Structure formats: structure tokens, C-alpha cells
Amino acid sequence: MNIGDAAKASGVSAKMIRYYEQIGLIPAAARTDAGYRAYHQRDIQRLQFIRRARDLGFAVAEIGELLGLWDDQSRQSADVKRLAEQHIAELDRRIADMRQMAASLRVLIDACAGDDRPDCPILNQLQQAQDEAPLMPETGQGQCLSATSGCHAGKKRQP
Amino acid sequence: MNIGDAAKASGVSAKMIRYYEQIGLIPAAARTDAGYRAYHQRDIQRLQFIRRARDLGFAVAEIGELLGLWDDQSRQSADVKRLAEQHIAELDRRIADMRQMAASLRVLIDACAGDDRPDCPILNQLQQAQDEAPLMPETGQGQCLSATSGCHAGKKRQP
DNA sequence: CTTGACATTCCCACGATGGTAAGGTTTACG
């Protein structure tokens, strides 16, 4: 089974398969006389594992840990669960960040006439920090628009 | 005002200020005799604009468009609003993707004993595609775990 | 005058993925 077939069978592109091998996520594949990588059912399974973990948003480093546990017959399911919970916590954090952004932006959008005149609360808001948060909806949490209040969680936008 | 002060005043790191200049997001700063970049209130305002837009999750390219509209006194607020709506739509899409991932993972986590035994539904699920979706909660939507059903929206994880 | 805090440019790195180019191999068809 060549890399192209392995790619089709696993849903991981040939490019990525080589990359995963390079970074050590998968062991170096066997080679044919011509130097072609040869894959077997076992390898396909590992690639599928990787792709499903990617689909769940696990980073490659986390997948490495999952694979380690997968390979470890004496693992404790608690270890796997802990990893997954860490990951879901990270997902939740990012979701919260983005919802915050979306909420702030929604307020501005709703305040914008969207006609042929130049006046625009969106630009106004971006232009100058307001002292407090006058445009915020009453959702309890601050909306992270002001430059004050040190709420610059925006750092890890696509971490 | 040197770049360090501009950085402090705007909340944009000196590194990023130079980068924004390099990619043309801000005009090349004036220079002192020694070659130091010199910033004025006007420039600070532009940098603050950029930082706030970043905090709202706008990509640098989008910020470029926003700045163009900001500079254009004859702009139509509809154009700004359209940009913002495109961006919020993108945010919503990413949020939905991540919520999907989190939901799928939550199901697996809840099914995992998390004790000292090796059996783990999380690894089992990653290991082999199930034909149908037996573990799914009844939330109506499919949970995008199966390798079948072509639901690999996972591609644009951090786009 | 020295020292430390700045500034400059240039290069490298990340993470995960895609593209492309130059060259070798295998396969299918006439």
C-alpha cells in the first residue's frame, strides 16, 4: 500500500502523513526497493486514529500523548480522561473568547445604521476607547472592548 | 515619541508595530536623525484602532479594509457594517465548529470511567469508526465523530 | 565617560497545511 492509498484509506493527506512521520507522531514507514513508503493495515489504523483526534480539535502534541496511551496496554483510563478534559477545557475557553468577541461586535453592528451616510458606531468605537462600557448589553460580563480593564484575552486568537 | 512609548500607549508591541508598518497596515513612521521611528498622537490612535479591531478578532487583512473606510470620509456605513457582519459570521462558524467538537468529546468523556483500568471509550472511539452513531446524545444534529457521512468540517480548525 | 535602557535591522521559530519543482518508478495501454 503506497502513501496515496494510505491517504485515501485514512483521510489524512499524503503530505500530512509524511509530516507526521517527520515529527515522530508515527514511526518511519517501511520502504520498498524503490524507496516508496509502504503501509499496512496497522498503519492505516493509526492514521485514522490521528485524523479522528484532529477532528475533535486535538493538537498534534496532544495526539502524541493519546497515541502513547493507546499503545500502552497498561494505561489507566483516568489518564486518557484527564487529557480529554484538559482539551475540552481549552475548547471551552476559546469558545468563550470568541462568543465574547461576537457579542461585542454584535452590539456595534446593531447600532450601525448601515446606510449611505458615513457615521458609524463601529468605527467610532474602534477609534477611541470609551471610559466605561456604555454600549454594552446587560449580559453581566464586561464585553472586552475597552482598552482599560486589562481584558486582553484576544492574544490567543488562533492558538 | 519612540516606538517603545508608542507600544505602551497603544498596547501594540514594538515588534508588531514594525510588522504592521512592513506589511503596509500603517504608513512608514517618520524618523529622527538617528533613524528612530517617531510617533505622534495620530499614529497612536491608529495603533489603538488596530488593537481594538484585533481584540474583536478581525484578521489583519480585514483591519486593513476597516482602516481604509476609517480614512475615507465619504464612506458609507453600510460598507463598514457589511465587513463586520462578514466577520461575525466567520466567528459564528468557528464557534459552531468548536461547540460540535466539544459536544462530541463530552459524550466520550462522560462514557469514560476514568479509573485505573485500561478500558476507555475515548480511545475506542478514536480507534475505529463506528458504522452509525451509537454514542451520540439526542441533540438532533449528528456529532461528527463518524468517518462516514462526510462531515469533516474539521479542516479549518484554526483558519 | 561609562553604563544601561533604548533603538535599528536581520534572521529564525512556531503549527499545521498547502503548493511547487525536479527527478525517479510503476503501471497501463497501444
Next chain:
DNA sequence: CGTAAACCTTACCATCGTGGGAATGTCAAG
């Protein structure tokens, strides 16, 4: 058998936004 298509290989570059560091130059305070 010959040739062309379809594959494989490595190697390099790009993305996007950000940080780190080196080598070197400048400014301000002691």
C-alpha cells in the same frame, strides 16, 4: 516493447501573527 500517465521521492517556500535573539547603534542619566 515503448511511451505516457500516474504515481512516488525530497526539498524548499508560503501562510498568519507573534515572539526571540543577535549584532550594532543611540540616547540619557549618573
